[in-house]
Amino acid sequence: MKVKTFLSSGSVARRARAATVVASLAAVSALVAPTALAAQAPAEPQPTVAQLAQASDAVLSADIGGTAWYTDKASGKVVVTADSTVSAAEINEIKEAAGAQAGALEINRTxxxxxxxxxxxxxxxxxxxxxxxxxxxxxxxxxxxxxxxxxxxxxxxxxxxxxxxxxxxxxxxxxxxxxxxxxxxxxxxxxxxxxxxxxxxxxxxxxxxxxxxxxxxxxxxxxxxxxxxxxxxxxxxxxxxxxxxxxxxxxxxxxxxxxxxxxxxxxxxxxxxxxxxxxxxxxxxxxxxxxxxxxxxxxx
CATH class of the missing domain: 2.40.10.10 (Trypsin-like serine proteases)
Known part of the structure; x- marks a missing residue:
């Protein structure tokens, strides 16, 4: 998806409507032995305010057109939305720019x-x-x-x-x-x-x-x-x-x-x-x- 401004130039061209694709997902069930209790991994600490700021700055420095981002302090993530023009390689550029703070990124497609x-x-x-x-x-x-x-x-x-x-x-x-x-x-x-x-x-x-x-x-x-x-x-x-x-x-x-x-x-x-x-x-x-x-x- 590509980010755009909604300004109309002259007569607005009719846009082709995307066909809806419906996919069905098979349900998968797992059995757990009643006598075995899985060890719970300790929850990872949420990034600090400074770490979230570093992750946000990294997205800015990557300078990838077709992206938007905001900091969600409740989830402890920098939520990045990427449109259809952003390639997988460019997503990797963002993660590489974030370095040690890449785990603070949540990448969504639109x-x-x-x-x-x-x-x-x-x-x-x-x-x-x-x-x-x-x-x-x-x-x-x-x-x-x-x-x-x-x-x-x-x-x-x-x-x-x-x-x-x-x-x-x-x-x-x-x-x-x-x-x-x-x-x-x-x-x-x-x-x-x-x-x-x-x-x-x-x-x-x-x-x-x-x-x-x-x-x-x-x-x-x-x-x-x-x-x-x-x-x-x-x-x-x-x-x-x-x-x-x-x-x-x-x-x-x-x-x-x-x-x-x-x-x-x-x-x-x-x-x-x-x-x-x-x-x-x-x-x-x-x-x-x-x-x-x-x-x-x-x-x-």
């Missing part, structure tokens, strides 16, 4: 390729590309829209207004701020489906395992769960985004910048991911609290 993926969730366009609006926000009576930085970088003019100079960040982070040309059009809600909307009144950080919701101009309203926090995603070519929320909610090109939320609380802006809404996927979100804090913006 189908597809990570790529950068614009009312919250509704389409915004510029120069032949389409993204999704994340959240409308306000500062001192002025109204702005948040979306992905990989959408606004190099594209100052949008269907809803003009990107604010100095407030587009990509890579490292992935957010962009657009000043509304028609403030009356700024809606503090996100679009769900069938003409229904959800009012967004708070912003915060989700928890691992929490059910979340997302919306986008290509795939509409979807749900999933948070699988990791503070994930680093490597799109390749030096394009890394740090401290993202990782989820199993699906997305497709054109959904980039769209909102991640739960109830009335804003959580993030879609940066990228892999897969699609037929087979599922892995997605990464810029924490919405980052641009809110950097620029003194508030949801409404």
């Amino acid at each position: 189908p597809g390729k990570f790529t950068r993926l614009i009312a919250g969730g509704e389409a915004i366009t510029s120069s032949g590309v389409r993204c999704s609006l994340g959240f409308n926000v306000v500062k001192a009576g002025q109204y702005f829209a948040l979306t992905a930085g990989h959408c606004t970088i190099g594209r100052p003019t949008w269907s809803i207004g003009t990107a604010v100079p100095g407030q587009t960040v990509f890579p490292v982070n992935d957010h962009g701020v657009i000043a509304h040309s028609n403030p009356a059009a700024a809606d503090g809600r996100v679009y769900l489906y069938n003409g229904t909307y959800r009012d967004i009144i708070n912003a915060g950080t989700p928890t691992v395992g929490q059910r979340i919701e997302r919306s986008g101009s290509t795939t509409g309203y979807r749900t999933g769960t948070v699988t990791g926090l503070n994930a680093t995603v490597n799109y390749g070519g030096g394009q890394l985004v740090y401290n993202t929320h990782q989820t199993n909610a699906c997305a497709e090109p054109g959904d980039s910048g769209g909102p991640l939320f739960g109830g009335n609380t804003a959580y993030g802006l879609l940066s990228g991911g892999s897969g699609n809404c037929t087979v599922g996927g892995t997605t990464f979100y810029e924490p919405v609290t980052r641009p809110l804090g950097l620029y003194g913006l508030s949801v409404f």
Whole structure:
């Protein structure tokens, strides 16, 4: 699987749908003599915080495009997700870079390729590309829209207004701020489906395992769960985004910048991911609290 951002260029090409392969597994049972008690091996100590940090730094230094990772302190592992473009040899490179801390790595595969993926969730366009609006926000009576930085970088003019100079960040982070040309059009809600909307009144950080919701101009309203926090995603070519929320909610090109939320609380802006809404996927979100804090913006 290759990591991607979900930005749509011109007309979105129809993707071939992967066929579902169903495999059956035979059950295997083992007999244990009732008089023999197996000796229990002592549990290995969990890696220290310093060792986990070393393992995480090793993944970064390996610099393998198509990978994302976060530290799960509960399990004592650095959880690495690799897309379909990452070879077995590259997985070995990561393990070799980790050296003595390789045991602290948990390597997971996800189908597809990570790529950068614009009312919250509704389409915004510029120069032949389409993204999704994340959240409308306000500062001192002025109204702005948040979306992905990989959408606004190099594209100052949008269907809803003009990107604010100095407030587009990509890579490292992935957010962009657009000043509304028609403030009356700024809606503090996100679009769900069938003409229904959800009012967004708070912003915060989700928890691992929490059910979340997302919306986008290509795939509409979807749900999933948070699988990791503070994930680093490597799109390749030096394009890394740090401290993202990782989820199993699906997305497709054109959904980039769209909102991640739960109830009335804003959580993030879609940066990228892999897969699609037929087979599922892995997605990464810029924490919405980052641009809110950097620029003194508030949801409404």
